[in-house]
Amino acid sequence: MEFSSREHITLVLDRLDSLYGHDASPPGMYATGEPLDGLMLTLLSQNTNDRNRDRAYDALRRVCPEWKDAAEATAEKIAAAIKPGGLADIKSVRMKAILGRIYADFGEYSLAAMKSWPGGRARKYLRSLDGIGPKTVACVMIFDLGIPAFPVDTHVARISRRLGWRPEKTSPEKIQDFLESAVPPERCAGGHLNMIEHGRKACHARNPRCAACAVSDICRFGLEGEGT
Numbered sequence: 209m210e211f212s213s214r215e216h217i218t219l220v221l222d223r224l225d226s227l228y229g230h231d232a233s234p235p236g237m238y239a240t241g242e243p244l245d246g247l248m249l250t251l252l253s254q255n256t257n258d259r260n261r262d263r264a265y266d267a268l269r270r271v272c273p274e275w276k277d278a279a280e281a282t283a284e285k286i287a288a289a290i291k292p293g294g295l296a297d298i299k300s301v302r303m304k305a306i307l308g309r310i311y312a313d314f315g316e317y318s319l320a321a322m323k324s325w326p327g328g329r330a331r332k333y334l335r336s337l338d339g340i341g342p343k344t345v346a347c348v349m350i351f352d353l354g355i356p357a358f359p360v361d362t363h364v365a366r367i368s369r370r371l372g373w374r375p376e377k378t379s380p381e382k383i384q385d386f387l388e389s390a391v392p393p394e395r396c397a398g399g400h401l402n403m404i405e406h407g408r409k410a411c412h413a414r415n416p417r418c419a420a421c422a423v424s425d426i427c428r429f430g431l432e433g434e435g436t
């Protein structure tokens with residue numbers, strides 16, 4: 209079996225799902241709220257952990273309960289609120305620019321209309337927003353709009369390269385393109401979450417626990433005996 213074949217990918221996803229069980233998360237399962245909330249939350253998650261992202265988001269919503277309030281607030285006021293999430297000066301300016309753009313394009317501070325858009329159109333629009341990269345776009349698509357996408361964070365990128373799905377130096381963006389073409393749409397959310405959990409629990413950046421890993425017999429890195 210080839211390392212990057214659909215058969216291999218399916219086998220890996222099946223085994224990870226038997227461990228972590230996120231395949232019960234079809235696209236749309238999470239996308240029940242206002243997508244603009246998700247976009248802002250994901251923007252705040254850049255270069256920080258989930259805990260600090262949530263602290264920043266909660267503080268912002270206390271100061272600015274409506275997105276209109278944030279659009280009308282000064283960047284300094286927003287930066288003071290989101291300071292726990294880091295890069296507050298940059299993120300506050302981006303938030304204001306994005307809110308302004310969304311109001312100009314949709315006539316309201318909401319992205320709910322995008323839930324009925326085709327994937328290509330949604331991706332193109334999100335990519336056109338200031339400071340929004342491919343991973344953020346994919347996160348918003350799958351978790352806030354219910355449109356299949358496969359966000360590639362540091363865990364997903366590392367595991368994809370070690371499994372042999374993509375060559376070692378492949379960029380996260382290229383890995384994302386590959387996974388979105390190779391993984392069935394209904395497995396994207398679960399596959400993404402299962403891989404992140406595997407990266408946190410076993411396939412660590414340093415000293416991956418290959419000896420106890422459920423896919424060590426079908427992982428290029430594991431078969432080469434490079435882990436512990």
Ligand code: SF4
Pocket residue numbers: 367370371410411412416417418419421422423424425427428429430431435
């Ligand atoms: S065998 Fe090792 S490198 Fe491969 S997925 Fe498992 S922990 Fe990661």
